[in-house]
Amino acid sequence: DGGITQSPKYLFRKEGQNVTLSCEQNLNHDAMYWYRQDPGQGLRLIYYSQIVNDFQKGDIAEGYSVSREKKESFPLTVTSAQKNPTAFYLCASSISRGATEAFFGQGTRLTVV
Amino acid sequence: GESVGLHLPTLSVQEGDNSIINCAYSNSASDYFIWYKQESGKGPQFIIDIRSNMDKRQGQRVTVLLNKTVKHLSLQIAATQPGDSAVYFCAENEGFQKLVFGTGTRLLVSP
Numbered sequence A: 001d002g003g004i005t006q007s008p009k010y011l012f013r014k015e016g017q018n019v020t021l022s023c024e025q026n027l028n029h030d031a032m033y034w035y036r037q038d039p040g041q042g043l044r045l046i047y048y049s050q051i052v053n054d055f056q057k058g059d060i061a062e063g064y065s066v067s068r069e070k071k072e073s074f075p076l077t078v079t080s081a082q083k084n085p086t087a088f089y090l091c092a093s094s095i096s097r098g099a100t101e102a103f104f105g106q107g108t109r110l111t112v113v
Numbered sequence B: 001g002e003s004v005g006l007h008l009p010t011l012s013v014q015e016g017d018n019s020i021i022n023c024a025y026s027n028s029a030s031d032y033f034i035w036y037k038q039e040s041g042k043g044p045q046f047i048i049d050i051r052s053n054m055d056k057r058q059g060q061r062v063t064v065l066l067n068k069t070v071k072h073l074s075l076q077i078a079a080t081q082p083g084d085s086a087v088y089f090c091a092e093n094e095g096f097q098k099l100v101f102g103t104g105t106r107l108l109v110s111p
Helices: none
Strands: A004-007 A011-014 A017-027 A029-038 A043-051 A054-055 A064-066 A076-079 A087-094 A107-111 B010-014 B019-025 B033-036 B045-051 B056-058 B062-066 B071-076 B086-093 B099-101 B105-110
Touching: A004 A087, A011 A017, A017 A029, A017 A107, A043 A064, A043 B099, B010 B019, B019 B033, B019 B086, B019 B105, B033 B062, B033 B105, B045 B056, B045 B062, B045 B071, B056 B105, B071 B086
Parallel strands: A011 A107, B010 B105
Antiparallel strands: A004 A017, A017 A076, A029 A043, A029 A087, A043 A054, A064 A076, A087 A107, B019 B071, B033 B045, B033 B086, B056 B062, B062 B071, B086 B099, B086 B105
């Protein structure tokens, strides 16, 4: 089945630790995105990548890092510099040019303990 | 700055009623507008989209209307069902680079 997969579904992190969230897609999409969602709020863009080995900061990139070494993978690292990391993280992908639709993963809920 | 927003945070309807969810946008250069449905604890699911050169588009039980004069977008759901209860987001596609999402409207459907 084609789709976009995020793992793990739930993640707990101690304060001061870095943690990496996985996002894999087999849709052959060029563009991938990371969003953060806080309770009762909309999606805010963290980073996006239009092509392999290239990525751009979104609206709330501070405290996060990404890599795009492979077309199908776009991992997000939440660093210790992110002051309020507890949130629901969503990864999405879309065809590059002329894209109208983004496909979302099921999300990773990160909790700092 | 450019933004996409929603008029109502929560909409409560009775089962069988028609629902209308509204959205305002400010970027007149957007090419596409998209509605997503998000159920609790899940990722958003695509519902319907509309190009900027269209005024109306219909899907199964859903209709999206675009009024470019007042920069307004709406999602109409016919014969609303309990399974339609979710948060609905409108989003505008600024070319292919990224989607800009509104804050969402929660739809509550009572039996």
